[in-house]
Amino acid sequence: MERDIGLQELSATEMDVFLAAHAVAERGDRENPVTSDQIRQHQxxxxxxxxxxHRALRSLLKLGLLEKAQGYKSRMYVVRSDIADP
Structure with a gap:
């Protein structure tokens, strides 16, 4: 799966930001986006x-692993749905 979605190409920092975003999304309702601050506060x-x-976050957006949440102006993100779902 990692190879299919490109996770093996991520830097250590990008992987940490991605995993933090995924963990924050797992704690909440997947229908609701997570904020940049929620991700940033993850250990x-x-x-x-x-x-x-912010460089890592922009990179994840560019790669399509995170997406800007629809209906919000900024700083709200969702983990790509095919990655977030078990």
Missing amino acids: LVSNLAQATY
Whole structure:
């Protein structure tokens, strides 16, 4: 599965941000997006420099592993639905 969706190509920082986003999404209702702040507060990424965190987040958006939530102006994200669902 990792190879199918491109996870093996991620840097360690990108993988940590992705896993943090996935973990935050798992705790809540998958229909509701997670905020950048919720992801940022996760223990995997809370110690990252702000610029490093945002670079990784932008990279995940560009790769399509995270998506901007529909109906929100900014800073709201969803983990790609085919990845988030078991």
